[in-house]
Amino acid sequence: MISPRQALEDNIHPAELLLRVYRLLENDTVQTKGDLVKSLRSIVKADADEELMLIYNEIFLGLIRERAQIPASTLKRSGLCNLLRQAVVVACTALDAYLPAVLRLNLPIVIKAKGRDFFPQDEELRDYFKELTFDLAETLRLLGDPDAPLYIANKILGLTSFKYLSSRKGIHAVGSLLSLEKPWYLIAEKLQRDRKELMNIIDETTRRRNDIVHRADRLQADPGGEMQEISYAWAKQVVDTITHVCLALDELISMRMAQLRAEISRTTE
Numbered sequence: 549m550i551s552p553r554q555a556l557e558d559n560i561h562p563a564e565l566l567l568r569v570y571r572l573l574e575n576d577t578v579q580t581k582g583d584l585v586k587s588l589r590s591i592v593k594a595d596a597d598e599e600l601m602l603i604y605n606e607i608f609l610g611l612i613r614e615r616a617q618i619p620a621s622t623l624k625r626s627g628l629c630n631l632l633r634q635a636v637v638v639a640c641t642a643l644d645a646y647l648p649a650v651l652r653l654n655l656p657i658v659i660k661a662k663g664r665d666f667f668p669q670d671e672e673l674r675d676y677f678k679e680l681t682f683d684l685a686e687t688l689r690l691l692g693d694p695d696a697p698l699y700i701a702n703k704i705l706g707l708t709s710f711k712y713l714s715s716r717k718g719i720h721a722v723g724s725l726l727s728l729e730k731p732w733y734l735i736a737e738k739l740q741r742d743r744k745e746l747m748n749i750i751d752e753t754t755r756r757r758n759d760i761v762h763r764a765d766r767l768q769a770d771p772g773g774e775m776q777e778i779s780y781a782w783a784k785q786v787v788d789t790i791t792h793v794c795l796a797l798d799e800l801i802s803m804r805m806a807q808l809r810a811e812i813s814r815t816t817e
Contacts, residue, residue, distance in 0.1 A: 552650035556794050559642035563787045566635040570628055570780060572608040578623050579604065632783040633760045639787045640757040643714035646794050647722050654805050658727050661808040668724045672717065715754050716747045719797065726801050727808065738796040749789045756786075 550558070579585055579602040588611050589600055601612040601620060612618055621627055659666045716732075723731025736743035756776075759765050765775045 550649075552646055552653055553795075553798050555649045556642055556646040556791070556798070559645045560639060560787065560791050560794075563635045563638035563642065566631045566638065567780070567784055567787060570631040570635075570783075572605075572610070573603060573623060573628055573631075574625070574780070575603045575605055575623065578602070578620050580620075629778050632778045632780060633765055635783050636753060636778075636786055637757050637760055639790045640714050640754060643790050643794065646798075647714065647718060650798065650801060651722050651725065654726050654801060657805055657808055657812075658725065661812050662727065666725075666727075668727075668729075670724050672720060672724075716751045719750065719793065723797060723800070727804050728800055731797065731800070734800050735793055735796045738800065739792055741792075746789065746793060749786065750793065753786045753790065 580600065582602075584604070585600055585602050588602065589596075589598075592611065592613070594600060594613065599614040601618075601623065603610040603612070603623065612623075719735075720731050723734070728734055732743050732747060736746055739746070756765075759767060759776065763771045765778070766773050767776065
């Protein structure tokens with residue numbers, strides 16, 4: 549089974565790739581005539597009547613031949629912006645993959661170490677998991693059951709499958725359940741970033757993901773309106789922020805789990 553960090557990296561990579569492809573194809577004008585097109589036509593031995601499109605910028609020189617069947621309109625900025633939108637969606641998918649994975653791996657350790665006190669006295673967290681209940685049969689089953697930590701962890705994980713973890717509240721919930729006190733303060737401190745700024749970026753990103761997926765990037769308040777503007781700078785900030793927040797959280801959780809494992813070892817000696 550791959551680690552939560554590997555799940556993050558495997559899923560964030562396509563978002564980073566989409567950003568790189570955008571930068572390669574970014575152009576002010578697709579050239580179809582001129583000396584450079586003429587020279588390249590000779591190099592690739594294209595017929596005189598074959599349509600060629602040339603993309604040229606500071607990092608890329610690309611010639612698109614007619615048989616590629618790519619309309620010139622898709623290479624305009626308005627068309628290429630869809631790559632940025634998909635990068636946002638994929639970045640949120642990486643968050644969706646990482647958070648349940650890190651919770652699944654580590655929650656049994658927290659429950660085993662802290663026992664009945666594993667659930668934090670956190671009003672926001674309690675509200676997030678207010679639908680979590682144990683009936684009488686389940687309660688009796690847990691009495692004296694050595695596998696109780698795993699059963700409780702799976703019960704919580706089952707509930708998270710019906711909730712979006714990829715949000716500011718979801719990150720708080722995962723960090724708190726894994727015995728981090730005030731997770732967002734710790735994440736901001738580790739990244740040396742403003743806490744509220746990080747939280748706002750995550751919330752804006754998940755909101756934008758929903759707009760892209762469900763309304764072709766129209767506002768929820770105006771689903772029949774114009775598509776929202778998107779820029780390379782903003783999309784890259786989104787992808788980078790999700791990456792940095794998850795990496796910081798992963799480091800914090802790893803340190804905390806080492807402490808809890810040490811506590812478990814001491815109590816079992």
